[in-house]
Amino acid sequence: MQLSSVLTPESDENLRLAAQCGVTHIVSRYPGPTMDDLRRRQVHFARFDLTLGVIEGYLPIENIKVGCDDGTEIGALKELIRNMGESDIPILCYNFMAGTDWVRTRLDAPQRGGARVTAFDLADAQRAVLLGHDGDAINVPANGVGVSCDELWTNLEAMLTELLPVAEAAGVILAMHPDDPPLAEFAGRARIMNCVDSFERLVRLVPSANNAICFCQGTFAEMGVDIPATIRRLGKHIRYVHFRDVQGSPESFTETFHDNGPTDMAEAMRAYQEIGFGGPIRPDHVPMLEGDAGEPGYTTPGRLFAWGYLRGLMQATETR
Numbered sequence: 201m202q203l204s205s206v207l208t209p210e211s212d213e214n215l216r217l218a219a220q221c222g223v224t225h226i227v228s229r230y231p232g233p234t235m236d237d238l239r240r241r242q243v244h245f246a247r248f249d250l251t252l253g254v255i256e257g258y259l260p261i262e263n264i265k266v267g268c269d270d271g272t273e274i275g276a277l278k279e280l281i282r283n284m285g286e287s288d289i290p291i292l293c294y295n296f297m298a299g300t301d302w303v304r305t306r307l308d309a310p311q312r313g314g315a316r317v318t319a320f321d322l323a324d325a326q327r328a329v330l331l332g333h334d335g336d337a338i339n340v341p342a343n344g345v346g347v348s349c350d351e352l353w354t355n356l357e358a359m360l361t362e363l364l365p366v367a368e369a370a371g372v373i374l375a376m377h378p379d380d381p382p383l384a385e386f387a388g389r390a391r392i393m394n395c396v397d398s399f400e401r402l403v404r405l406v407p408s409a410n411n412a413i414c415f416c417q418g419t420f421a422e423m424g425v426d427i428p429a430t431i432r433r434l435g436k437h438i439r440y441v442h443f444r445d446v447q448g449s450p451e452s453f454t455e456t457f458h459d460n461g462p463t464d465m466a467e468a469m470r471a472y473q474e475i476g477f478g479g480p481i482r483p484d485h486v487p488m489l490e491g492d493a494g495e496p497g498y499t500t501p502g503r504l505f506a507w508g509y510l511r512g513l514m515q516a517t518e519t520r
Contacts, residue, residue: 225253285370
């Protein structure tokens with residue numbers, strides 16, 4: 201497995217810390233439309249013996265989701281995939297949440313020792329929307345087009361039909377992230393990637409070895425599934441992992457430290473070993489520790505603990 205991480209910011213200090221803690225691969229946001237945009241990051245990371253392994257986040261995809269793309273976004277994604285192939289960057293992670301990304305209603309819920317974590321409560325989110333509250337604070341848009349489940353599946357199939365031949369030629373994996381939270385509907389829009397059955401439907405929708413799954417443990421835990429059993433069930437389709445845990449349900453949950461939630465993390469790691477997973481695995485949202493400041497869920501001090509814990513689990517469960 202490749203111990204990987206997002207870094208916020210991608211500063212020399214954070215890159216050096218990651219390398220010192222055993223991280224080998226970096227997950228970076230959409231760099232822009234040109235090969236030069238991609239290569240600049242790749243060269244920067246290589247100075248610290250770190251490999252750019254995954255592109256994830258801020259993709260030009262929102263109009264595709266709701267069926268309003270005029271060809272601009274699909275063209276930009278094809279160009280990105282070709283550039284990734286030429287640069288030996290193997291995984292593009294995307295989601296199909298229309299109008300939002302991951303959503304939280306609290307950024308300072310208490311965890312172990314007074315650490316602060318993110319949390320979600322559907323009732324709070326609905327009240328905020330009902331009262332016309334500024335949605336930016338919880339990443340809920342104030343308006344936008346509605347979209348049904350059937351439309352989302354149609355739009356997803358059309359996108360994959362266009363992108364997968366390009367991805368196959370480039371040697372790039374398209375890895376779908378689940379809806380977070382995994383609700384049937386949020387903010388007036390349907391959601392489709394909210395259960396295990398949907399991910400099995402995904403890989404059948406446009407059959408290809410390059411049509412794969414980003415297994416976000418925290419989001420699957422929100423679904424209430426047995427995490428090790430689900431890893432084994434989805435098996436070879438898992439090509440990228442977000443390693444985290446939560447307490448609660450899709451309607452109300454709180455993030456936890458990676459070692460302090462209900463999931464048997466050691467058994468989850470053994471399940472990855474059993475299915476032969478060897479791709480990038482990164483700690484996802486992390487608690488904010490004493491004196492910490494920055495983007496909630498993405499600060500570096502909290503990652504130091506997560507990297508060490510994840511590295512220890514990898515070494516403890518690997519087959520020798």
